[in-house]
Amino acid sequence: MRLVVLEKVVPGSILAMDIRLGPTTLLRKGYKLSDWEIRALGERGISALYIEDKLSEDCIPTETISERTRTLAVTTLEDAYRNFNALSKDRVRRVRHIAEVMVDEILERKDITVTIHDLRTYDDYTFRHSVNVTALSLTIGREIGLERSELQMLAMGGLFHDIGKMEISLDILNKKGPLDDEERKEVQNHPLRGFDLLSERTETEPLIWALARQHHESLDGSGYPDRRKAGDIHPWAKLITVADIWDALRSDRPYKKGWPADKVIELLKSLEMKGKLDRKTLRTFLSFVMPYPTGTEVLLSSGEKGLVLEQNREEPERPVVRIIETATGFQFTREEAPVLPLAEVRQLSIVQSIQ
Ligand SMILES: [Fe+2]
Numbered sequence: 001m002r003l004v005v006l007e008k009v010v011p012g013s014i015l016a017m018d019i020r021l022g023p024t025t026l027l028r029k030g031y032k033l034s035d036w037e038i039r040a041l042g043e044r045g046i047s048a049l050y051i052e053d054k055l056s057e058d059c060i061p062t063e064t065i066s067e068r069t070r071t072l073a074v075t076t077l078e079d080a081y082r083n084f085n086a087l088s089k090d091r092v093r094r095v096r097h098i099a100e101v102m103v104d105e106i107l108e109r110k111d112i113t114v115t116i117h118d119l120r121t122y123d124d125y126t127f128r129h130s131v132n133v134t135a136l137s138l139t140i141g142r143e144i145g146l147e148r149s150e151l152q153m154l155a156m157g158g159l160f161h162d163i164g165k166m167e168i169s170l171d172i173l174n175k176k177g178p179l180d181d182e183e184r185k186e187v188q189n190h191p192l193r194g195f196d197l198l199s200e201r202t203e204t205e206p207l208i209w210a211l212a213r214q215h216h217e218s219l220d221g222s223g224y225p226d227r228r229k230a231g232d233i234h235p236w237a238k239l240i241t242v243a244d245i246w247d248a249l250r251s252d253r254p255y256k257k258g259w260p261a262d263k264v265i266e267l268l269k270s271l272e273m274k275g276k277l278d279r280k281t282l283r284t285f286l287s288f289v290m291p292y293p294t295g296t297e298v299l300l301s302s303g304e305k306g307l308v309l310e311q312n313r314e315e316p317e318r319p320v321v322r323i324i325e326t327a328t329g330f331q332f333t334r335e336e337a338p339v340l341p342l343a344e345v346r347q348l349s350i351v352q353s354i355q
Contacts, residue, residue, distance in 0.1 A: 002056035002295045002307060005048050011035040016050040020071060021124060045125075047252045050295065054334045055324055056307050059295040062113055064135040065105050073098045073131045074124060077159055081127060084166045087202050099134075099155035103148060106138040113311045114139070114289045126165055126173075129247055134158030136243035136285070141236070143284045154236050156204065157211030161240055164194030164212065174254045188224045191216050207234070215240045218276040230278075238278040242268065242285050245277075260348045262291040292319050292345055301344040303327030309339065318342040 001016030013033050019026045019041070027037070033049075041049070050061075065073075076098045080091045106112070114136065137158045141151050165173065168190060172183045179187065194212035198204055214237035217223035219230040226232075245268060252258045259267075265286065271277045290311050292298050298306050298321060306321035321343035325331050332338075 001050040001052055001059055001061070002297070003048050003061075003293065004051045006038065006042050006046060009033065009038050009049055009051060011038065013038075013049075014052040016052045018067070019046070019049075045252055045254070047257060055322065055332075055337065056295060057334075059307060059309050061294040064109075064112060064114060064132075064139055065102055069098075069101055069105055070128075070131055070135075073102060073134075073159070074127045077130055078124065078127045080160075081130075081163055081166050084163055084197055085201075087197070089203065092202050092204060095159055096152075096156065099152055099159055102134060102138060102155050103151045106135070106142055106151070107148065111313065112139050112142075112288050113313060125251065125253070126162055129251065130159055130162050132247045133161065133240060133243045136246065136289075137236075137240050139288060140239050140243065140281060140284050143287065144280075153205065153207055154211075154239070156208045157236060158240055158243070160194065160198060160204070160208055161212050161215045161244070162190065162194065163197055164190035164192065167193050176255045188216070192225045207236075210234055211237050211240055215244055217241070219278060220275045222276065235278070235281075239281050242277060242281050245271070246285070246289065261289070261293055262348055265289065265291050286316075287313075290316050290319070292317075292348060294319075297324075297349050298343070298345045299347050299349040300340075301346045305349060306340070306343060312342065315342065317345065319345065321345070 004013070011034055015027055015029055015031045015033060018029050021044075026041075027033075030052075063070075076094050080087060080095050083091060134155050137154055138151055141154050146154065168186055172179065172186060175183070191213045195209045198209045198212055199206070211234065213225070214228065214233050217226065217228045217233045217237065218241075219233065219238070221227050221229040246264055249259045249264045249267065250261065268277065268282055268286070272279055272282045292308050294308050294311060296308050298308055298319075300306055300321065300323075304323050304327050305325040306323045308319045309322050310320040312318055312320065321340045323332060323338050323340065
């Protein structure tokens with residue numbers, strides 16, 4: 001399968017992955033897309049799709065957690081977040097259960113690389129974001145050797161980290177233009193609101209409240225809400241911060257397009273250089289987040305175009321690439337297309353559908 005930007009998806013293209021909205025499957029894998037369905041997906045906030053074609057049939061992106069668990073987690077979290085004013089014991093228990101399932105899955109995986117582009121609509125952003133942040137945080141947590149019980153607590157912190165956002169109106173969260181001072185203040189208040197909600201209305205551990213409160217702090221004291229410095233920030237909050245920035249920048253929002261993976265990696269490195277992010281956490285994160293995701297089209301230093309087939313964990317900048325077009329524009333068929341084991345990638349190029 002290959003990832004194709006929506007504007008380049010042509011009618012008749014075959015979906016390579018289900019498209020879901022909460023618990024509902026909007027369109028199934030194998031479905032042939034019509035013109036109006038492609039437009040309707042664009043209106044719902046989907047900017048790229050995984051499409052099947054012959055050249056990319058053996059490109060299989062990997063996920064941190066299975067689609068089944070992701071869907072269950074998003075649904076459970078949506079129910080808890082939407083009822084934040086009445087977070088019953090039962091709702092919290094269901095979130096604990098999903099945290100356990102996620103921890104089990106992450107511990108079972110052998111070699112995790114993050115290469116998937118998460119398809120999501122505007123409507124379920126906050127829930128999917130929280131689930132992604134949790135999966136990524138758990139992956140970092142596993143790499144640094146946290147134990148199962150610690151991962152369980154970290155997962156609860158990840159799942160609940162943005163619950164304070166439920167008190168902000170969607171008009172502000174989805175606003176297309178820049179926020180005014182009042183609106184920015186409201187947005188920057190969500191870690192504190194999350195802390196209050198969790199500490200006053202749930203029987204959860206104080207560490208979970210702290211993770212909600214500290215996930216926007218910065219090591220140099222320029223973060224919010226408490227302007228804490230490195231030594232006063234819990235190490236797991238530093239870890240959620242990295243996962244949070246990654247997922248927020250990668251995502252399409254009504255006011256911006258998602259950034260390509262390689263650009264987000266550059267920005268994270270520059271934030272670490274400026275003393276805002278924890279070096280060890282970021283290094284761990286970058287060891288499994290790949291700049292050129294499987295199934296995307298890349299431009300090589302030679303001027304050729306290729307499709308990323310597989311990742312090289314040792315050298316993430318040099319993935320396995322199938323050449324699909326020469327520098328002079330000659331297009332290969334699947335049978336004749338050469339494969340480079342360590343490709344010299346110049347940049348991600350615009351992903352296109354070749355039928
Ligand atoms: Fe947040």
